[in-house]
Amino acid sequence: MNVIELQNLTKDYGHGRGIFDVNINVEKGQVYGFLGPNGAGKSTAIRHIMGFSKPDKGSVRVYGYDSFKDYDKFFDKVGYIPGEIALPEGLTGTEFIKMMGDLRHSKDNPKVKELLDLFELDPRFETKRMSLGDKRKLAIIVAFMNDPELLVLDEPTSGLDPVMQEVFIDYIHKEKERGKTIFLSSHIFKEIEDTCDLISIIKDGKIITTFNGDKIKHSKNKSYKCKFTSPEDMQSFLGKMKKHPLYSRAQNKEFYISKVENKKNQVIVNIVDNNINALVQLLTEYKLIAFKQVEFTLEDYFMQFYIEDKHYGGAL
Ligand SMILES: Nc1ncnc2c1ncn2[C@@H]1O[C@H](COP(=O)(O)OP(=O)(O)OP(=O)(O)O)[C@@H](O)[C@H]1O
Ligand SMILES: [Mg+2]
Numbered sequence: 001m002n003v004i005e006l007q008n009l010t011k012d013y014g015h016g017r018g019i020f021d022v023n024i025n026v027e028k029g030q031v032y033g034f035l036g037p038n039g040a041g042k043s044t045a046i047r048h049i050m051g052f053s054k055p056d057k058g059s060v061r062v063y064g065y066d067s068f069k070d071y072d073k074f075f076d077k078v079g080y081i082p083g084e085i086a087l088p089e090g091l092t093g094t095e096f097i098k099m100m101g102d103l104r105h106s107k108d109n110p111k112v113k114e115l116l117d118l119f120e121l122d123p124r125f126e127t128k129r130m131s132l133g134d135k136r137k138l139a140i141i142v143a144f145m146n147d148p149e150l151l152v153l154d155e156p157t158s159g160l161d162p163v164m165q166e167v168f169i170d171y172i173h174k175e176k177e178r179g180k181t182i183f184l185s186s187h188i189f190k191e192i193e194d195t196c197d198l199i200s201i202i203k204d205g206k207i208i209t210t211f212n213g214d215k216i217k218h219s220k221n222k223s224y225k226c227k228f229t230s231p232e233d234m235q236s237f238l239g240k241m242k243k244h245p246l247y248s249r250a251q252n253k254e255f256y257i258s259k260v261e262n263k264k265n266q267v268i269v270n271i272v273d274n275n276i277n278a279l280v281q282l283l284t285e286y287k288l289i290a291f292k293q294v295e296f297t298l299e300d301y302f303m304q305f306y307i308e309d310k311h312y313g314g315a316l
Contacts, residue, residue, distance in 0.1 A: 008058035033196030079143035083154035093123025
């Protein structure tokens with residue numbers, strides 16, 4: 001049985017907004033990443049997983065239970081961090097933690113101190129006066145403090161500084177080792193890349209691709225940074241690249257331009273290993289300031305689905 005199972009989940013908010021025929025399966029012990037731009041539908045899908053919203057079509061099952069009808073059957077097993085944190089008025093962090101502990105009948109939980117120390121949060125202040133990062137830390141602590149089997153995390157690190165983001169990533173690794181199942185949405189490529197076994201990219205409410213996290217690490221795609229001496233050289237190279245028989249912007253992305261940085265006279269080209277000679281041949285016509293391989297990242301992969309003409313700096 002999958003821990004989370006979305007089948008043709010559809011929530012139509014009208015005017016093309018919402019999510020449409022979303023299918024996701026998360027197995028026990030998996031870390032599943034959900035990536036997409038603003039408004040893509042991540043939080044909508046997550047609210048359905050948590051049973052807060054009724055699907056228009058399709059089904060959402062968590063531990064085999066209908067998430068909307070039988071939320072109470074799996075509630076105790078889930079830790080949740082909402083995308084937008086709304087804390088109750090007039091409580092200190094300490095009181096809020098206690099209130100959330102009481103809900104789950106847990107008292108003097110040692111994990112609370114451990115988490116407060118790890119994320120360096122002083123919970124004595126009123127939640128209303130807490131900084132954005134501290135509110136996020138409080139939400140993290142509340143989600144993890146009862147040691148739930150399943151974690152559903154909607155942009156868990158937004159608002160955290162880079163040091164705390166690293167602390168969080170380390171913590172996710174440790175939780176994964178302990179067998180936790182984790183569903184995580186994020187805008188931060190590194191966070192997804194570093195932690196996830198499976199990754200889905202959602203765009204305009206539809207999942208456009210699902211792939212194994214290793215695919216990025218062992219990809220045959222390579223990125224090369226080519227820095228030219230003048231804008232004219234760069235534009236000339238872009239023109240030649242576009243006319244090259246291997247150039248394929250829309251299909252297999254085996255010889256294409258992923259980024260144009262006009263101010264730096266710099267282009268990032270993505271190719272598969274086999275096409276390196278063709279690229280080098282094109283470049284021999286120019287004097288280069290730099291030619292360097294850059295790591296092919298999840299961001300590059302993501303951008304393959306988002307390439308728009310604006311990325312080509314008007315050169316094409
Ligand atoms: N309750 C609602 N009523 C109407 N439209 C909604 C509602 N909730 C979300 N939407 C719309 O559905 C789409 C998906 O929104 P959602 O919040 O799921 O995106 P998201 O991927 O979480 O974005 P972000 O990265 O900005 O958090 C958006 O177009 C949004 O305006
Ligand atoms: Mg969201």
